[in-house]
Amino acid sequence: xxxxxxxxxxxxxxxxxxxxxxxxxxxxxxxxxxxxxxxxxxxxxxxxxxxxxxxxxxxxxxxxxxxxxxxxxxxxxxxxxxxxxxxxxxxxxxxxxxxxxxxxxxxxxxxxxxxxxxxxxxxxxxxxxxxxxxxxxxxxxxxxxxxxxxxxxxxxxxxxxxxxxxxxxxxxxxxxxxxxxxxxxxxxxxxxxxxxxxxxxxxxxxxxxxxxxxxxxxxxxxxxxxxxxxxxxxxxxxxxxxxxxxxxxxxxxxxxxx
Amino acid sequence: xxxxxxxxxxxxxxxxxxxxxxxxxxxxxxxxxxxxxxxxxxxxxxxxxxxxxxxxxxxxxxxxxxxxxxxxxxxxxxxxxxxxxxxxxxxxxxxxxxxxxxxxxxxxxxxxxxxxxxxxxxxxxxxxxxxxxxxxxxxxxxxxxxxxxxxxxxxxxxxxxxxxxxxxxxxxxxxxxxxxxxxxxxxxxxxxxxxxxxxxxxxxxxxxxxxxxxxxxxxxxxxxxxxxxxxxxxxxxxxxxxxxxxxxxxxxxxxxxxxxxxxxxxxxxxxxxxxxxxxxxxxxxxxxxxxxxxxxxxxxxxxxxxxxxxxxxxxxxxxxxxxxxxxxxxxxxxxxxxxxxxxxxxxxxxxxxxxxxxxxxxxxxxxxxxxxxxxxxxxxxxxxxxxxxxxxxxxxxxxxxxxxxxxxxxxxxxxxxxxxxxxxxxxxxxxxxxxxxxxxxxxxxxxxxxxxxxxxxxxxxxxxxxxxxxxxxxxxxxxxxxxxxxxxxxxxxxxxxxxxxxxxxxxxxxxxxxxxxxxxxxxxxx
Numbered sequence: 001x002x003x004x005x006x007x008x009x010x011x012x013x014x015x016x017x018x019x020x021x022x023x024x025x026x027x028x029x030x031x032x033x034x035x036x037x038x039x040x041x042x043x044x045x046x047x048x049x050x051x052x053x054x055x056x057x058x059x060x061x062x063x064x065x066x067x068x069x070x071x072x073x074x075x076x077x078x079x080x081x082x083x084x085x086x087x088x089x090x091x092x093x094x095x096x097x098x099x100x101x102x103x104x105x106x107x108x109x110x111x112x113x114x115x116x117x118x119x120x121x122x123x124x125x126x127x128x129x130x131x132x133x134x135x136x137x138x139x140x141x142x143x144x145x146x147x148x149x150x151x152x153x154x155x156x157x158x159x160x161x162x163x164x165x166x167x168x169x170x171x172x173x174x175x176x177x178x179x180x181x182x183x184x185x186x187x188x189x190x191x192x193x194x195x196x197x198x199x200x201x202x203x204x205x206x207x208x209x210x211x212x213x214x215x216x217x218x219x220x221x222x223x224x225x226x227x228x229x230x231x232x233x234x235x236x237x238x239x240x241x242x243x244x245x246x247x248x249x250x251x252x253x254x255x256x257x258x
Numbered sequence: 259x260x261x262x263x264x265x266x267x268x269x270x271x272x273x274x275x276x277x278x279x280x281x282x283x284x285x286x287x288x289x290x291x292x293x294x295x296x297x298x299x300x301x302x303x304x305x306x307x308x309x310x311x312x313x314x315x316x317x318x319x320x321x322x323x324x325x326x327x328x329x330x331x332x333x334x335x336x337x338x339x340x341x342x343x344x345x346x347x348x349x350x351x352x353x354x355x356x357x358x359x360x361x362x363x364x365x366x367x368x369x370x371x372x373x374x375x376x377x378x379x380x381x382x383x384x385x386x387x388x389x390x391x392x393x394x395x396x397x398x399x400x401x402x403x404x405x406x407x408x409x410x411x412x413x414x415x416x417x418x419x420x421x422x423x424x425x426x427x428x429x430x431x432x433x434x435x436x437x438x439x440x441x442x443x444x445x446x447x448x449x450x451x452x453x454x455x456x457x458x459x460x461x462x463x464x465x466x467x468x469x470x471x472x473x474x475x476x477x478x479x480x481x482x483x484x485x486x487x488x489x490x491x492x493x494x495x496x497x498x499x500x501x502x503x504x505x506x507x508x509x510x511x512x513x514x515x516x517x518x519x520x521x522x523x524x525x526x527x528x529x530x531x532x533x534x535x536x537x538x539x540x541x542x543x544x545x546x547x548x549x550x551x552x553x554x555x556x557x558x559x560x561x562x563x564x565x566x567x568x569x570x571x572x573x574x575x576x577x578x579x580x581x582x583x584x585x586x587x588x589x590x591x592x593x594x595x596x597x598x599x600x601x602x603x604x605x606x607x608x609x610x611x612x613x614x615x616x617x618x619x620x621x622x623x624x625x626x627x628x629x630x631x632x633x634x635x636x637x638x639x640x641x642x643x644x645x646x647x648x649x650x651x652x653x654x655x656x657x658x659x660x661x662x663x664x665x666x667x668x669x670x671x672x673x674x675x676x677x678x679x680x681x682x683x684x685x686x687x688x689x690x691x692x693x694x695x696x697x698x699x700x701x702x703x704x705x706x707x708x709x710x711x712x713x714x715x716x717x718x719x720x721x722x723x724x725x726x727x728x729x730x731x732x733x734x735x736x737x738x739x740x741x742x743x744x745x746x747x748x749x750x751x752x753x754x755x756x757x758x759x760x761x762x763x764x765x766x767x768x769x770x771x772x773x774x775x776x777x778x779x780x781x782x783x784x
Contacts, residue, residue, distance in 0.1 A: 010366035017325035020343050021313070026304030030341045038331035055304070071369055091286075096297045104302035135303065143299035149316045156313040157345050159325030160365060204366065236287035240280065 002082075002198065003101040003146055004168030005155055006175055007075055009203040009210070010182070011162035014039055014073035016058045018154035018163060022077075025142060025153035028053040039073060048076040048211065052128045052137040056154060061210045072203070074210045075154075075163065078103065078124045078139035079190060080198035083220035086116035086125065094136075101168065101198040102141035110135050121194050121216050141198065168198055175202045195220025310346055323347030327360050327379060328371045334548050335375035335391055335541035335703075342387035349379035349388060356696060358671035362495065364774035372494060372773050374670070376487035376694040377541030377573075377703015381712050390541050390573045390704055394580055397570055400533040401444040408533045409521065410445040411513045412436060414452055414603075415539040415611030415699040416574045418723040422706040423578035424588040428716050429723035434593025436537075439581050441594060445535070449517070450596045452603020454509035455610040455619070456736035457745070458484060461506040461762050463623045463736075464753035466689055470659070477502050479665070479680075479687040482616050484508040486546035487694030489766060491670050495775065496677050497768035505763040509610065510536050510543055511552050513600060514567030515761045518555030520749050521599060529555060529564045536571045539611070539702035542694065543571040554761050573704025602741045605638075605731030612721040613668035613698035614643035614650060617691040621654050621664065623736045624689075628656055638734055644725070646697055646714045648672035651687075663687045669696040700724065 016039070022028065031053055039060035042049030049057030056077035063070055084103045087095040094109040095116060116136055117125045128134035142152040150156070151165035158164075164171070175188045179202055189201040193216050201212070208214045299305075312323055327349045329338045353360035356378060363372050380388045400408050421430035440448045462482065468474035483489055483504045492499055507515070514534050522529040536543060546552065547568035556564040572580070581588055596602070606622055609615030618640045625633040642652035643666045650666040665687045667673045673692050679685070695702045697717035708716050733739060750758045 013328045013365065013367055013371070015326050015328035016340065017345055020326075020340055020345055021309065023307075023340075024345070025307040025309050027307040028304070035340055040331070069369065071367065093297070098299065102299070102302075104297060104299060106297040106301040107303055108301070109297070137303065140302045140304050142305060143302045144305040147299040150314060151316075153309055153313070156309070156315070157325045159327075159347075159350055162365075233287050236283060240283050240287070244280075 002099065002168045003141075003165065004080075004171050004198040004200060005141075005152065006164050006166070006171040007199065007201045008162050008164075008178060009072055009074055009201060009205070010184075011160050012058070012073040012075070013160055013162070014058060014060060014071075015159060017157040017159060018075060019054070019056050019058060021153040021157040022056045022139070023053075025145075026055060026140070028055065043211075047123070047126075050076055050124055050126055050138075052126045052130075055137065055139040059211070061205075063205050063209055065205055070205070072205055072210060074201075074212075076124070077154075077199070078141070079122050079194070080139075080141050081121075081194050081220075082196040082198065083194075083222055085119035085121060085194070085221035088222035088225075089115040089119035091115070098143060098147075100143075100146050102143040102146055103198075104140050104143045105136060105138065107135040119221065121221060122213060168200070171200055175200050178202055189214075192218040194218075195223070310344060312347075313345070323351060326350060327353045327373075329388070330371045330373065333371075333373060333375070333391070335544040336373070336377055336380065336388060337391050338388050340387070342385045344385050344387070346384060348382040348384060352378045352382040356669055356671055357694065358674045359491070362674075362776050364776055366774075368771075368773055370772055374487040374490045374494070374694060375542035375545040375703075376670070378695055378712075380541065380703050381701070381705075381707060384711075386707075390576065391544060392576060392579075393544070393570045393572060394576050394583075397535055397572060397580065400535075400569075403533075406531055406533045407446045407527050408444070408535060409447040409449065409517045410440055410535040410537060411449045411451045411454075411510070411517070411600075412440070412537040413510070413539055413611065413699065414455060414608045414615075414724065415702065415705065415720070416537050416577070417608075418611065418700060418720050418727075419539055419574045419705040420578060421588075422708070423575065423582075426589075427719075428708070429719040429721075431723055431727060432588075433727075434595070435588060435591040436577075437596055438591040438594040439577075439586055439588060440537075442586055442591070443580055443584055447521070447597050449513060449521075449600040450603045450607075451509045451513055451536070452607030452610070453600045453739070453741055454512040454516070455484075455607035456604055456739045456742050457512055457762065458506055458509050458610075459606060459616075459619050459623045459736035460742060460746075460753045461512075461758060462504045463620055463627050465504055465506060466620070466624060467627050468754070470662075470688060479685055479690045480504050481689075482691045483764075483766075484610065484616060485693045485695075485699075486540070486542040488670070488673065488692045490542065490545070490769070491673065491694060492677075493766055493769040494773070495674070495770075496681070497770045499677060499680065500766045500768065503766060505765065507552075507762055507764045508543075508546065509607075510538060510571070511546065511554075511567055511764070512762050514547070514552070515554040515558075516600060516745070518564055518567060519558055519761060520745060523749075524599060529559055530561065533565075534567065534569050536568050537574065537577050538571050539574050539699045539705045540571075540695075541573060541703040543568075543704075544573075547571050551764055558760055575704060575706055578706065598741070600741060600745075602739055604736055604739050605728030605734035606736045607739075608727045608731070609724050611699045611724050613646070613693050613696075614640075614666045614691065615698065615724065616693075617643045617652075617664055617666045617689070619736055620689065620691075621662075622734070624662070625654075625656050626735065626737050628659055633735065638728075643691075644721070646717050646721075648696070649676060662689070665690045667691070668693040668698050670694050697721065 043059040155165040190197040417433040421432040518529040606619035653661040700720035
């Protein structure tokens with residue numbers, strides 16, 4: 001069963017337990033500069049506070065709602081697309097979508113071309129520019145924990161249940177129920193975006209005001225090129241066969257070269 | 259072709275290139291068609307770290323302790339170091355169960371994190387991730403400035419806490435050494451907050467008598483207002499009970515206001531050049547001194563250049579840090595005396611530092627204020643209000659008034675229960691003392707951290723030390739303090755006079771609009 005995470009934005013109190021849990025579980029290094037940034041600082045940065053050692057971050061947006069100013073805390077991390085563009089763009093198969101939901105990355109297969117970063121519609125991938133042998137970094141949705149029937153590190157520590165882990169189908173139903181009950185914006189971000197994502201967001205404030213990419217296509221990104229890209233093996237094998245045939249034909253009856 | 263491969267030596271450049279080209283083409287084709295080993299979760303980056311055991315439960319199973327409390331980066335009193343946090347959840351335990359703040363508001367949050375700045379989370383945090391906002395450098399800067407007169411006051415409870423930072427047994431009284439250390443650090447004048455604790459008793463006691471006799475049209479019971487955590491708690495959760503709060507300022511703010519007016523006038527110091535520091539066992543005091551209304555000296559002197567009444571509040575731990583940083587050998591310091599004018603406190607003032615102390619001090623002076631006679635010795639040992647129980651009740655017989663019922667509460671969860679009763683109409687008391695921290699100031703958020711989790715054993719030892727100081731004191735009633743008599747004669751005229759109202763009394767603001775109050779227990783979201 002495909003797993004997912006539901007983020008109920010109004011229920012977040014901004015304690016940032018999730019980002020600490022992520023740091024602990026993934027043994028990510030602490031950066032003095034990043035550590036001292038606040039959720040308000042991060043919301044002003046172009047990259048949502050995501051860095052090679054910050055796989056998830058909380059951003060605070062001060063908004064207007066019903067004539068009152070309110071603050072909303074939004075968690076940023078990899079959305080774990082159902083049909084991920086990073087996976088399809090990676091020719092060395094360093095990325096893979098697991099049937100349980102996580103989109104994982106194996107650095108030993110990576111050649112460092114960064115096509116995945118170009119492909120990602122949500123701009124969550126980060127390259128380790130400072131390292132001698134760099135790789136790409138992003139949330140792995142605690143693949144080993146999920147495979148072990150445990151929930152992700154971040155959801156396990158959330159004190160208010162603002163992020164909950166579960167089967168994606170059930171979470172989607174729960175999200176729709178909550179939208180109706182609480183009068184949220186009638187949109188589950190991640191239901192259809194980029195062909196659907198494992199992470200689902202619901203909110204009572206407009207998504208576009210919280211730097212969500214609301215104009216993203218609902219078509220799975222790989223489907224744009226799938227039509228002709230799937231001919232590649234046939235072209236490749238066919239081309240090899242033609243060249244081999246020509247070779248054999250050209251060398252018929254000739255003495256081998258020394 | 260096979261024979262060719264066997265004879266490597268004769269491999270030509272041309273056939274080698276052909277071989278490599280063919281192999282790559284096959285490789286790319288195989289890759290694109292999906293052949294190759296799929297990666298498994300254990301090959302993914304990360305995922306080898308550590309998590310507290312309670313979070314390693316399968317699925318979305320509720321665990322007993324989760325996460326941590328939110329702390330605003332702008333919080334004037336409390337800061338957190340994420341790198342030290344182990345997500346053990348102890349801060350949530352104390353904030354929700356003991357102080358009844360976390361979880362007592364509905365989500366979404368409106369603007370600010372509901373926080374009374376009490377700092378109990380600091381005492382409970384096992385990894386030192388939460389601590390007070392460090393203001394030590396501000397004080398060092400003021401001390402280095404020769405044009406500034408740095409005046410310091412020390413709270414009743416710091417003298418029995420500070421020694422622990424230097425390896426002394428829990429509850430050691432280091433009053434004299436503390437004064438000596440402050441002088442050595444370069445503070446120009448060292449005052450005792452016990453003096454204004456006595457002054458608080460005079461003001462608050464007079465107010466109580468006026469409320470009881472009906473001269474002042476404010477509701478009964480009167481509730482103490484010395485604890486800034488408690489005051490903020492009322493402002494958040496019980497704004498309808500704000501009229502019950504005594505209008506008297508806390509001793510810290512009284513001392514601060516008087517330093518920049520009374521002291522400045524008497525010693526002919528420019529109030530603009532006074533830097534007023536308070537050493538407190540408390541983190542909420544850091545918030546209190548920044549409240550906009552705590553600016554009486556500037557208002558009284560009609561000079562906007564006079565800084566707030568108390569410029570900086572340091573916790574006991576920060577003072578210890580200053581002493582250590584300056585390389586002072588604390589244990590070998592001589593015992594010194596506080597400066598005169600506002601440095602004399604009575605035994606009644608010193609027991610402000612523990613739960614029940616304010617009540618005991620108030621009862622002694624209320625007896626005097628009502629009857630005009632000295633209180634009987636029994637009131638010097640009011641055992642029903644002593645001890646670490648969360649809610650204590652007592653009845654004191656005062657001739658002419660009869661039995662006066664009083665209540666003493668420490669810990670905000672206990673206060674919440676009593677406040678709910680009060681709202682339901684059950685309030686037989688005339689006077690209530692409420693302290694945010696369990697045990698009172700002696701185990702406040704700014705006191706030295708014990709090597710063990712907070713316990714009543716440590717609280718009792720610190721309290722016993724305070725009661726011991728009281729028992730040995732020459733003067734045990736606030737109204738007997740000679741400096742109190744002097745300040746009323748020379749400066750304030752009488753308790754609750756116009757000038758006293760201006761400098762020593764304050765008002766409160768409702769904070770009910772800053773959050774959505776919890777609807778009901780059944781409706782609890784988390």
